[in-house]
Amino acid sequence: METAFSIDALDTTSLVEAFGERGLDLSHFPTRTERKRAGNGLEEELYVLRRYLFTLDAARLLSYPVKLSKSETPDFVGTTDGAALGVEITEATSSADQREMTIQERSGQPALLGTYGGRYRGGIRDDALPERGRRADRDLTADVMRAVRRKRGLSYQTPQVDLVLYANGNANMMADFATFSPLVCQQLDRWSAAVTASGRVRRVAIMKEPKLILWDRPGRPIVMNLYTTLPPQKDVVTSTT
Incomplete structure (x- = not known):
């Protein structure tokens, strides 16, 4: 399994060529453990990176030329339109859910959420x-x-x-995007000074299938459809309210 990857794209066509089929699908990995270990984590990172860049391109928010290569801290380094930029990829999940998913996978049996100790054991109780x-x-x-x-x-x-x-996790499977999106944007707005305090975080992108939330300043989130391949026509960008 390859542990190196680079992009040198002048336009949409060369971005598609740079990826080929890398990151298109992870279903050929029999277990999530194998998926996470493939290429020392690279295959899962490319799965996310592909969706991020193709979604930005579809919304006309990706500035060419784009040059990126695999690195560490951040996961990918390079430039967009000549400006230095990195891309750091990570899960939004909980350790309890991750442990449960591992145990359930090893059991080989379907089970209700929370059966093996993750969140929502016994169902979701909400008195708020x-x-x-x-x-x-x-x-x-x-x-x-x-x-x-x-x-x-x-x-x-x-x-x-x-x-x-x-x-990724139990909350992701149960959350409703229509109500999650404004809630998470409110929190990012509230903590905007802390999020961008170092000057290092340019934007926060949140992938929750089938949507992507792009946040870079208070009150200005953008919601887009996620793309694994580029659509025939440019996507319409819509802002949340």
Whole structure:
């Protein structure tokens, strides 16, 4: 399995050529453990990177030429339109859910969420006021903010990074995008000074199938359809309210 990857794209066509079929699909890995270990994590990172860049391109938000290569801290380093940039990829999840998914996978048997100790054992009980949002939406928002806090203070090789989070875990499976999206954007707005305090985080991107939330300043999130391959026509960009 290859552990190196680079992109040198002048336009949409060369971006497609640079990826080929890399990162297109992960279903050929029999287990999530094998998927995460493939190429020392590279295959899963390319799965996320592909969706991020193709989605930006479809929305006319990707500045060419794009040059990126595999690195560490951040995961990919390079330039867009001549400006130095890094891309850091991480999960928005909880350790309890990750442990449960591993145990369930080893059992080989289907099970209800929470059966093996993850969140929502015995079902989702939520006594909070409706205006606080559904429990799964709040939990996924907490997953996102925890990942942002963990990653924003790292010493990156590049002056700025795009922090790309992909939702994974019980909360992701149960959360409703329509109610999760404004909730997580409110939290990012509230903590905007802390998120961007170091000047290193250029934007936060949150992938929750089938959508991507792009946040770079308070009150200005952008919601887009996620793309694994480029659509025939440019996507319409819509802002959340």
